[in-house]
Amino acid sequence: MALSMDISVALISIAPFLAAFLAPLIFRFTGHLAGWVLSIVPAGIFTYLIPFIKPISEGKFVQTSLNWVPEYGINLSFFIDGLSLTFALLISGIGTIIVIYSGKYLKGHHDQGKFLAYILMFMGSMLGLVLADNMVALFVYWELTSITSFLLIGFNHKKQASRRAAIQALVITGGGGLALLVGILLMQQMLGGVWELSAIREYGGALQEMSLYPVVLVLFLIAAFTKSAQFPFHFWLPNAMEAPTPVSAFLHSATMVKAGVYLLARMNPTLGGSEIWSITLISFGSITLLWGAVWALKQTDMKQMLAQTTVASLGLLVILIGIGTDIALTAMVIYLVAHALYKASFFLIAGILDHGTGTRDITELGGLRRLMPLSFILAIIAAISMAGLPPAIGFFAKEEMYLSLLQNDLKSIIVLIVLIAGNAMMLVVGASIAIKPFLGGLKPTPIKPHEGSLALIIGPLLFGILALLSGIFITYTGKMIIAPTASAISNLAIENDLKWYFAMFLKPIILLSVITWALGALLFFKLDAIRKFLRSLDDGFSWNFDIGFDWLMFSLIRFADAITRFWHHGRLELYMIVVFVALGVAVIVPLIINNAMPAMPTSMPSLTFYEWSVILLAAVGLIAMLVAKTRLVAIVSLGIQGFAVALIFMLFGAPDLAFTQFMVEILTVVILALVMSRLYLDRRDNRIFEDILRDGSIALVCGVGITMLLISVVQYPIDLRLTDFFAATSLPIAHGRNIVNVILVDFRGLDTFGEIAVVMGAGIAVLVLIRIRSGGRQIGIGAKKNKPRGKSTRVKKAATASKAKNIVASKAKTKMTKAKQKTIKPIRRSKGAKA
Amino acid sequence: MNTIIFRTIAPILVAIMVVFSVFILLRGHNEPGGGFIGGLIAASAIAIYGIAAGVEEVRKALKFDPIAIAGFGVFIAGLAGLLSYFYQVPFLTGLWAYLDIGPSKVALSTPLLFDIGVYFAVLGTIAAIALALEEDEEGK
Numbered sequence: 001m002a003l004s005m006d007i008s009v010a011l012i013s014i015a016p017f018l019a020a021f022l023a024p025l026i027f028r029f030t031g032h033l034a035g036w037v038l039s040i041v042p043a044g045i046f047t048y049l050i051p052f053i054k055p056i057s058e059g060k061f062v063q064t065s066l067n068w069v070p071e072y073g074i075n076l077s078f079f080i081d082g083l084s085l086t087f088a089l090l091i092s093g094i095g096t097i098i099v100i101y102s103g104k105y106l107k108g109h110h111d112q113g114k115f116l117a118y119i120l121m122f123m124g125s126m127l128g129l130v131l132a133d134n135m136v137a138l139f140v141y142w143e144l145t146s147i148t149s150f151l152l153i154g155f156n157h158k159k160q161a162s163r164r165a166a167i168q169a170l171v172i173t174g175g176g177g178l179a180l181l182v183g184i185l186l187m188q189q190m191l192g193g194v195w196e197l198s199a200i201r202e203y204g205g206a207l208q209e210m211s212l213y214p215v216v217l218v219l220f221l222i223a224a225f226t227k228s229a230q231f232p233f234h235f236w237l238p239n240a241m242e243a244p245t246p247v248s249a250f251l252h253s254a255t256m257v258k259a260g261v262y263l264l265a266r267m268n269p270t271l272g273g274s275e276i277w278s279i280t281l282i283s284f285g286s287i288t289l290l291w292g293a294v295w296a297l298k299q300t301d302m303k304q305m306l307a308q309t310t311v312a313s314l315g316l317l318v319i320l321i322g323i324g325t326d327i328a329l330t331a332m333v334i335y336l337v338a339h340a341l342y343k344a345s346f347f348l349i350a351g352i353l354d355h356g357t358g359t360r361d362i363t364e365l366g367g368l369r370r371l372m373p374l375s376f377i378l379a380i381i382a383a384i385s386m387a388g389l390p391p392a393i394g395f396f397a398k399e400e401m402y403l404s405l406l407q408n409d410l411k412s413i414i415v416l417i418v419l420i421a422g423n424a425m426m427l428v429v430g431a432s433i434a435i436k437p438f439l440g441g442l443k444p445t446p447i448k449p450h451e452g453s454l455a456l457i458i459g460p461l462l463f464g465i466l467a468l469l470s471g472i473f474i475t476y477t478g479k480m481i482i483a484p485t486a487s488a489i490s491n492l493a494i495e496n497d498l499k500w501y502f503a504m505f506l507k508p509i510i511l512l513s514v515i516t517w518a519l520g521a522l523l524f525f526k527l528d529a530i531r532k533f534l535r536s537l538d539d540g541f542s543w544n545f546d547i548g549f550d551w552l553m554f555s556l557i558r559f560a561d562a563i564t565r566f567w568h569h570g571r572l573e574l575y576m577i578v579v580f581v582a583l584g585v586a587v588i589v590p591l592i593i594n595n596a597m598p599a600m601p602t603s604m605p606s607l608t609f610y611e612w613s614v615i616l617l618a619a620v621g622l623i624a625m626l627v628a629k630t631r632l633v634a635i636v637s638l639g640i641q642g643f644a645v646a647l648i649f650m651l652f653g654a655p656d657l658a659f660t661q662f663m664v665e666i667l668t669v670v671i672l673a674l675v676m677s678r679l680y681l682d683r684r685d686n687r688i689f690e691d692i693l694r695d696g697s698i699a700l701v702c703g704v705g706i707t708m709l710l711i712s713v714v715q716y717p718i719d720l721r722l723t724d725f726f727a728a729t730s731l732p733i734a735h736g737r738n739i740v741n742v743i744l745v746d747f748r749g750l751d752t753f754g755e756i757a758v759v760m761g762a763g764i765a766v767l768v769l770i771r772i773r774s775g776g777r778q779i780g781i782g783a784k785k786n787k788p789r790g791k792s793t794r795v796k797k798a799a800t801a802s803k804a805k806n807i808v809a810s811k812a813k814t815k816m817t818k819a820k821q822k823t824i825k826p827i828r829r830s831k832g833a834k835a
Numbered sequence: 836m837n838t839i840i841f842r843t844i845a846p847i848l849v850a851i852m853v854v855f856s857v858f859i860l861l862r863g864h865n866e867p868g869g870g871f872i873g874g875l876i877a878a879s880a881i882a883i884y885g886i887a888a889g890v891e892e893v894r895k896a897l898k899f900d901p902i903a904i905a906g907f908g909v910f911i912a913g914l915a916g917l918l919s920y921f922y923q924v925p926f927l928t929g930l931w932a933y934l935d936i937g938p939s940k941v942a943l944s945t946p947l948l949f950d951i952g953v954y955f956a957v958l959g960t961i962a963a964i965a966l967a968l969e970e971d972e973e974g975k
Contacts, residue, residue, distance in 0.1 A: 656867045656872070659867055659868070660871060660872050660875065663872060663876060663879065666879055667875060667879055667961060670879070670882055670965065671968065674965065674968035674969060675968060734929060735864070735929075735931055735942065735944065736865055737864070737865040737866070738863060738865050738866060738867060738869070740867075741864055741868070741869040741950070742946075744870075744871070744950075744953075745864075745869070745870070745946040745947075745949045745953070746946045746949075749929075749946070749949060750916075750927055752912075752949075752953060753916060753927070753949075756908060756909055756952065756956035756957070757909050757956075759905070759956055759957060759960050760905040760906060760908070760956055760959070760960055762960070763902060763905055763959070763960030763961075764902060766967075767902060767963055767967055770968065771967070
């Protein structure tokens with residue numbers, strides 16, 4: 001082979017992504033035929049995987065690895081054993097059909113290219129998920145399936161229901177993904193740094209002896225249960241039916257929802273076999289099975305019926321993994337394959353019916369057998385497999401699962417009853433979809449009924465043939481597919497002896513099947529009555545999981561909103577108080593706690609007269625600011641103080657600093673003056689006495705704190721090592737005599753780079769704030785102000801603000817004064833402007 | 836503020852300030868100065884011009900949106916750092932080249948380029964804020 005094995009296996013999961021990249025382009029050139037063109041990719045993967053079947057059935061497996069993050073021992077490694085091969089074959093095989101089908105199904109949809117891209121991306125993620133050997137890779141692919149599923153469910157993003165379903169699926173499966181991440185990291189730590197699944201399973205149940213085993217188990221179960229829609233996370237799956245039908249067929253019946261089952265199967269050797277494992281899986285699986293099966297009976301929308309039975313089937317798979325015996329695992333694999341085939345088939349037929357008649361409500365359809373004969377036959381085949389009738393493969397799934405429960409203990413009997421009930425109810429759904437739309441009198445439909453074209457019908461046709469052939473040649477299927485997969489799940493060789501022989505129909509176990517069929521037939525004829533009864537029952541409840549989920553999401557939003565409002569109240573003076581109180585506390589408290597208050601200098605420093613005069617200048621500026629009558633004078637006085645400080649820098653040998661300080665002072669004064677004129681502040685500072693006291697004390701505390709800090713700094717000898725280093729190296733290695741500049745642009749260049757990025761970011765933020773206030777660049781506050789409408793809104797705003805303050809503010813008096821001020825201000829301001 | 840003396844003097848003042856800011860920027864490596872101070876001076880010049888001639892006028896003269904100038908500055912600074920990539924040395928390593936122009940030797944270096952980036956980032960940001968504030972001032 002020209003390509004090395006490593007790369008070609010990695011390509012299995014990467015090729016669909018590349019194809020996805022090209023999909024919109026291909027769509028542009030080929031139109032609705034894009035489905036046929038793009039199906040080459042999954043078909044190619046499928047044919048590439050076929051030759052693996054034989055060596056893997058002989059117990060070999062393929063392992064490859066590409067460097068990813070070698071520093072942490074994380075590699076992009078893949079392996080192919082029975083389990084991953086079966087999954088990969090299902091994904092690529094069904095995927096091929098789905099891509100072809102979508103080409104026709106969404107013909108004329110302007111976003112079809114995007115849709116095909118999403119489908120292919122999903123396929124790549126799913127293939128990567130089942131082939132991944134490294135757990136980090138597994139996690140990444142796991143999350144990718146959640147994201148692509150989100151995109152596909154929300155494909156009709158103009159529909160509110162689609163968006164909601166998409167978000168719901170993302171929140172639930174994504175949340176499960178987080179649990180998986182934590183579980184993976186814990187497991188990796190507990191096993192001493194092993195990332196590879198193939199290596200982990202060699203440890204067998206060693207993990208179960210450790211104290212953290214239950215935690216890891218719960219994390220993995222959350223991940224699997226959310227993905228595979230187990231109770232109580234089951235509700236997202238039926239909602240996901242908002243997606244176009246090919247998506248439902250591919251993701252939400254045949255592949256993605258089985259990722260959770262895959263994870264459980266993969267972890268079976270490591271986490272499985274314990275009491276807690278089997279009890280949890282069996283009980284949650286049982287609830288899910290019954291729940292899904294009963295709810296399926298209630299529906300009339302075919303997609304909803306199928307979705308609910310998918311939930312039920314996933315529960316069944318989980319039960320079988322929970323039982324964990326050789327026969328149960330064999331049954332689980334057969335059922336997995338059978339279910340993927342018949343459920344995908346059913347969904348596609350539902351799509352054909354929807355496409356051909358304009359409705360998928362089962363009560364509105366009837367008598368289509370002459371108009372859509374092929375669909376009718378294919379639906380019957382799918383129903384045969386679903387009901388577990390010979391010769392379809394579904395028959396063996398049912399036989400084996402009953403066989404695995406033939407034990408004389410209460411647990412097995414209860415589970416057996418659950419399985420029979422669940423299977424019977426699913427049978428009803430399958431039968432009603434296969435029979436009701438086709439038999440009886442022809443009912444009027446929105447579109448004149450017509451049979452699906454080749455692209456639509458080819459899928460159910462192939463799946464149906466496969467379901468029959470794999471059933472008829474069960475010995476071969478059992479040896480090549482079922483046994484290696486089951487062996488991979490248990491990590492021990494599991495043989496099976498599946499074959500057709502006449503005596504099997506005389507064994508007592510066949511009775512269980514007969515009971516299932518009989519029960520199913522009974523339910524089928526009473527379906528309308530049962531549906532009516534279930535609906536009336538349901539109307540009695542005002543709560544369901546969906547409402548619960550919505551409540552949870554809205555609570556989250558409300559909670560976030562409350563926190564934001566609490567911290568981000570929009571009152572500038574409170575922000576300033578928080579900042580400066582924090583500063584004061586941060587400076588003063590450590591000095592007090594450590595008992596490190598510096599000793600006050602006792603003697604006057606000896607300074608020249610001009611140094612004294614500069615200090616005097618600073619003091620004058622400060623006092624002028626404090627006693628200033630108007631705000632503008634105060635700002636300018638603060639500037640005087642700043643200039644004096646700059647002079648001090650200059651006198652003590654820091655020209656760069658002084659220079660910068662001068663510029664900063666100028667700009668501060670200019671910008672403050674500009675800001676002041678825009679904030680509708682009065683010319684005078686009208687703070688009431690309590691506010692002056694409060695702000696004054698905060699300022700005093702901060703000032704004293706900083707002074708103390710500086711005094712204590714200068715009481716220690718200055719460490720000149722850095723100074724010496726820069727002085728010595730600035731010119732020789734950085735070619736600059738100005739040390740400050742050399743530090744800024746060379747020695748600490750990365751810091752400066754970060755700083756200018758922050759400066760720019762802050763600038764953008766300021767611009768945004770200014771423009772929000774002025775309502776757009778061109779309009780400006782002034783323009784608005786000339787219109788009476790603007791004025792009235794502002795007054796109204798002030799009124800609402802004062803209302804809001806009722807909740808927040810503590811000082812009633814301040815509040816009143818301020819509210820009054822705000823209401824009056826605009827009027828006053830406009831007077832000022834005129835004057 | 837908008838006196839005729841100020842309006843007459845402003846353009847000359849602004850021109851001098853901008854030239855001075857470039858001078859400060861270029862001498863920065865060896866004498867007091869540098870991109871930060873230079874940027875501040877240039878930004879003040881623009882603010883003054885805005886007050887004197889109106890924001891529209893300044894925006895027209897600048898050609899680019901000031902915040903885009905700031906972005907350009909950050910970009911230039913990043914680029915100066917990335918040049919070291921071609922010499923297989925760490926990000927932001929200073930690289931020097933000397934040009935002989937007549938009698939004098941002119942040093943070209945990535946720290947200089949970096950400092951120019953700082954100059955534009957500071958100039959753009961402060962100018963953007965000042966102009967946005969002045970704009971509203973005018974609207975009244």
